[in-house]
Amino acid sequence: MAYSPPPEFATPEFLARLQRQDRDAIQQVVHEFLPQILRAARGAGLDETEADDVTQQTFLTFIETLPRFEGRSQVRTWLFGILYHKLREARRGFQKQDRHDDIDDVLESRFDDRGMWQAPPRTADDDVWDQQIRRHLEECLETVPERHRLAFVLKEVEGLATQEICNALEVTGTNLGVILYRARNRLRECLEDRGFAER
Amino acid sequence: MMKMPGMYSCHDVQELVTCGTVEELGAWDRLRFRMHLMMCHHCARFVRQVRSLGDAVRRLLGAPPDPERVQRLEEAVMAHCDGPDR
Ligand SMILES: [Zn+2]
Numbered sequence: 155m156a157y158s159p160p161p162e163f164a165t166p167e168f169l170a171r172l173q174r175q176d177r178d179a180i181q182q183v184v185h186e187f188l189p190q191i192l193r194a195a196r197g198a199g200l201d202e203t204e205a206d207d208v209t210q211q212t213f214l215t216f217i218e219t220l221p222r223f224e225g226r227s228q229v230r231t232w233l234f235g236i237l238y239h240k241l242r243e244a245r246r247g248f249q250k251q252d253r254h255d256d257i258d259d260v261l262e263s264r265f266d267d268r269g270m271w272q273a274p275p276r277t278a279d280d281d282v283w284d285q286q287i288r289r290h291l292e293e294c295l296e297t298v299p300e301r302h303r304l305a306f307v308l309k310e311v312e313g314l315a316t317q318e319i320c321n322a323l324e325v326t327g328t329n330l331g332v333i334l335y336r337a338r339n340r341l342r343e344c345l346e347d348r349g350f351a352e353r
Numbered sequence: 354m355m356k357m358p359g360m361y362s363c364h365d366v367q368e369l370v371t372c373g374t375v376e377e378l379g380a381w382d383r384l385r386f387r388m389h390l391m392m393c394h395h396c397a398r399f400v401r402q403v404r405s406l407g408d409a410v411r412r413l414l415g416a417p418p419d420p421e422r423v424q425r426l427e428e429a430v431m432a433h434c435d436g437p438d439r
Contacts (some may be wrong), residue, residue, distance in 0.1 A: 177434060184430050189423050197414040201391050204425060213430040295410075309373050310407040311414050316374050329374030338371070339405060 157313050159230055162185065169225040175217065187233050190312055194234070197307035199300055203353055212237045212334075227321050234308065234322035241304065248301045257265060271275055285351060294344035298337050305330060306337035361389045366396045370403050 162168050163183070173177035191212055195205035215236050223232060241248040295303060305323060308314045314322070320330050361369075366389050371376045378386060390397045 157385070160416055175434075177431075180434055181431060183429050185383050188419050188427055188430070192418045192423065193424065196418070206422070209426055210429055214433055217430075217434055243373060291413055293411055295413075307409070307414060316372065316377060327372065329375075331368065334373055335371045338403065342402070 159228065163229050164225075166225075170222075172223060175220050178313070180217055181217075183229055185231075187214065188228055191233060191237055194237060194304070194312055195241070197311055198304040200241075200244070200321070202246065206238065208240045211240050212329050215240070215347055228318065231314075231318045234312075234314065234318070235324075238304065238322055238324075240298070245300055248304065263340045269282065284333075287345070289295050290345060290348045290350065291341070294348070296342050297344050302333050302337040302340070305333045306341075309334060357387070361385050363389075363393060363396050365401060366390070366393075370400055 160182075163186075168179060171246075172183070188209065192205055192209045195208045196202070197213075200208060212233065216233055219236075227235075276288070298306065301323070305319055305325075308319050308322070311317075316327060316330060319325075319326055325328070325333065366386065369378070369386065375383075375386060392399060
């Protein structure tokens with residue numbers, strides 16, 4: 155599951171080719187990352203037409219801004235950052251609206267003051283959890299705020315490192331922790347409401 | 354479970370899992386993480402829940418997109434690259 159981009163993408167030679175908008179270099183990047191960008195756009199909740207459009211827009215902006223790409227972040231992070239901006243333009247739901255919660259405040263309720271579990275997660279049957287979850291999960295994902303959903307998808311489906319997501323979504327590590335916590339919690343609650351108890 | 358020096362508390366474990374930084378731990382911290390899970394079934398279950406949710410979401414959304422659609426989009430992007438304005 156650990157995906158790593160082709161190593162040559164990180165070389166100074168490749169960076170220089172990208173900066174001068176070398177066609178072959180661009181094509182390599184497009185070929186490598188377009189499926190991921192498209193899948194992430196779908197995963198973030200866009201329909202097929204919207205996802206196609208946002209994906210194209212992401213790469214067109216990528217190509218246009220290449221002369222300014224300094225290689226401080228990975229190509230993939232840069233692309234996901236552009237995707238995020240395009241999503242924000244397309245849908246209000248992707249705009250920043252997080253309150254600045256502290257991760258400790260979010261986690262606190264589950265623990266006593268020694269850091270021990272106060273309300274341990276409940277148990278349920280393993281099989282039920284897995285078999286029927288699919289349809290409900292799809293519907294429950296719809297209830298997760300779009301920006302949180304995007305962060306969750308980048309983490310769980312695209313396997314981006316925490317720092318890459320922070321860079322792409324312009325959040326701190328702590329904020330990302332809170333966002334991921336909220337996304338998972340929302341999903342968990344929604345699934346619980348539909349009779350999928352935690353196992 | 355008692356908090357001992359050098360060991361992770363339940364709170365530490367949940368923060369690591371929640372923030373998704375477990376995969377990025379060094380060897381020693383990974384060992385500390387595993388030791389905690391071996392001794393604390395609450396956290397072990399919490400980790401299982403988070404992972405099974407992740408697995409389920411990957412199964413739901415992780416399939417590669419339709420290759421024809423990908424190719425069509427790639428061509429559209431590259432056509433722009435070759436456009437008369439470039
Ligand atoms: Zn514990």
